[in-house]
Amino acid sequence: MSVDYPRRGGPLGRPASSDSLADILERVLDKGIVIAGDIQINLLDIELLTIKLRLIVVSIDKAKEMGIDWWETDPALNSASSTLAKENRHLRERLDRLEAGLGAPEHEPVRRTDPAPDRHDD
Amino acid sequence: MTERRSAAAPAADEGLGLWTYGVLDGDAAGPSARRGVDPAHDVELIRHAGLAAIVSPVPLDVFGELSLHESLEDLERLERLARVHNGVLHEALHHGGVVPFRICTIYESAARVKEMLAREGAQLTAVLQGLHGMAEWGVKAYAVGAAGGDAVASEPSSGTAYLLRKRAQRDAAVFAQQALDTAVDGVHVRLRERAAGAVLNPPRHSELSAHRGEMVLNAAYLVAEVDAEGFRALVADLADRHRRDGVELELSGPWPAYNFSAAVAR
Numbered sequence: 001m002s003v004d005y006p007r008r009g010g011p012l013g014r015p016a017s018s019d020s021l022a023d024i025l026e027r028v029l030d031k032g033i034v035i036a037g038d039i040q041i042n043l044l045d046i047e048l049l050t051i052k053l054r055l056i057v058v059s060i061d062k063a064k065e066m067g068i069d070w071w072e073t074d075p076a077l078n079s080a081s082s083t084l085a086k087e088n089r090h091l092r093e094r095l096d097r098l099e100a101g102l103g104a105p106e107h108e109p110v111r112r113t114d115p116a117p118d119r120h121d122d
Numbered sequence: 123m124t125e126r127r128s129a130a131a132p133a134a135d136e137g138l139g140l141w142t143y144g145v146l147d148g149d150a151a152g153p154s155a156r157r158g159v160d161p162a163h164d165v166e167l168i169r170h171a172g173l174a175a176i177v178s179p180v181p182l183d184v185f186g187e188l189s190l191h192e193s194l195e196d197l198e199r200l201e202r203l204a205r206v207h208n209g210v211l212h213e214a215l216h217h218g219g220v221v222p223f224r225i226c227t228i229y230e231s232a233a234r235v236k237e238m239l240a241r242e243g244a245q246l247t248a249v250l251q252g253l254h255g256m257a258e259w260g261v262k263a264y265a266v267g268a269a270g271g272d273a274v275a276s277e278p279s280s281g282t283a284y285l286l287r288k289r290a291q292r293d294a295a296v297f298a299q300q301a302l303d304t305a306v307d308g309v310h311v312r313l314r315e316r317a318a319g320a321v322l323n324p325p326r327h328s329e330l331s332a333h334r335g336e337m338v339l340n341a342a343y344l345v346a347e348v349d350a351e352g353f354r355a356l357v358a359d360l361a362d363r364h365r366r367d368g369v370e371l372e373l374s375g376p377w378p379a380y381n382f383s384a385a386v387a388r
Contacts, residue, residue, distance in 0.1 A: 031222070034224045
């Protein structure tokens with residue numbers, strides 16, 4: 001049987017473009033089925049790649065410019081770093097509160113403790 | 123170009139593997155002639171156990187684990203592989219349901235593909251039945267900011283004024299966030315009602331998005347082909363309705379049912 005799907009897509013009210021690379025990668029890398037044990041070439045590393053790609057990849061030109069692994073070093077795009085930033089902010093706020101209550105203490109380095117209990121990432 | 127080999131040959135040819143795109147009903151029409159991920163070889167069907175696997179031969183010197191891994195780290199090559207893989211599956215939508223396989227699923231021979239079809243046949247068939255006449259549609263929502271910005275106040279006259287203003291700003295932000303959440307939840311609920319299936323994926327990071335605004339919804343819906351136009355109309359309607367909440371919707375599709383085939387992997 002033949003199914004006549006309209007071949008359109010893209011943002012509503014804007015010119016339809018071919019499917020975005022990010023949309024495709026999100027699907028072909030991360031979805032679709034994996035039948036374990038019978039795959040001659042089993043790319044477990046793909047999981048890692050997928051995690052990286054899940055963070056972003058929309059502007060392919062920008063990604064090319066920066067190289068494929070750029071997000072590992074860019075703190076703004078790295079979820080671990082943003083967690084850290086959040087944690088930092090929390091600690092700074094706590095410090096502010098403490099200072100307000102006790103008078104300014106010695107300048108103390110903010111130590112990183114165990115992962116903050118209120119991590120909402122992922 | 124006269125050198126294209128058929129899928130029946132690779133078993134005899136040590137150097138070729140079979141890239142497997144997905145699985146169709148056994149009585150589905152064959153794919154129209156198109157090149158596979160390796161441009162020297164066309165896409166073909168291997169029929170077995172009432173199913174048909176969509177495959178194309180790939181030379182293992184290029185598609186072996188090591189070189190394939192290199193290819194995946196090269197965004198240009200990855201893009202090509204991904205687009206061809208998706209393109210083949212997209213065409214298969216026209217032949218009824220298709221269960222998409224993850225990229226880089228390669229078998230060493232047609233015999234191994236048949237083995238897989240026989241072994242996984244029951245589950246593949248069950249999933250295919252659920253996908254018949256269905257396609258996946260992607261809907262993303264972006265928070266682009268509601269109309270009316272923050273009024274810029276003058277310098278606070280005192281510490282108290284400063285704190286009050288801070289609090290007002292925080293309350294306004296919380297309020298805006300609640301309105302946004304409500305709008306996005308509403309969109310998802312309406313679309314889910316209209317669909318045969320719904321999957322919520324984590325929103326993608328906004329930094330690199332070509333789209334302005336933060337992604338606040340990244341969903342996929344399984345929609346019957348006969349209802350595709352209705353679904354599109356509903357998305358358009360919701361987009362109109364929620365624009366004033368600072369939400370922009372983006373529709374993509376139809377897609378092979380990538381998000382609705384996972385049951386097989388269990």
